[in-house]
Amino acid sequence: xxxxxxxxxxxxxxxxxxxxxxxxxxxxxxxxxxxxxxxxxxxxxxxxxxxxxxxxxxxxxxxxxxxxxxxxxxxxxxx
Numbered sequence: 001x002x003x004x005x006x007x008x009x010x011x012x013x014x015x016x017x018x019x020x021x022x023x024x025x026x027x028x029x030x031x032x033x034x035x036x037x038x039x040x041x042x043x044x045x046x047x048x049x050x051x052x053x054x055x056x057x058x059x060x061x062x063x064x065x066x067x068x069x070x071x072x073x074x075x076x077x078x079x
Contacts, residue, residue, distance in 0.1 A: 004041060007032040008053050011069075017060045019068045033073055043070070043077040 010028040012019055020029040036046060050069060054062045 002035055004032060004035045004039060004046075005049050005053075007035060008050060012057070012065075017057050017065075019065050020072060029072060033076055036073070036077060041077065043074055043079055046073065046077060 007028065011025050011032055013022055013025055020026040047066065047070075050066060051062065054060060054065055
């Protein structure tokens, strides 16, 4: 099994740093979601790690990206 934490950064564009806005990033996001669901990772657990990783990305609107990710993943992950 993959380590879901190491999969997060592959869901963001290399230049724009936006979540799942390019086909390859979207495919990576789908693979990450599949992994999260197979491990029953909750949204709060995932969000903590997401914020931790986004904090290291310069020139990024963290809150906007967390909202975007929640739009994709929130309905599929347990609260």
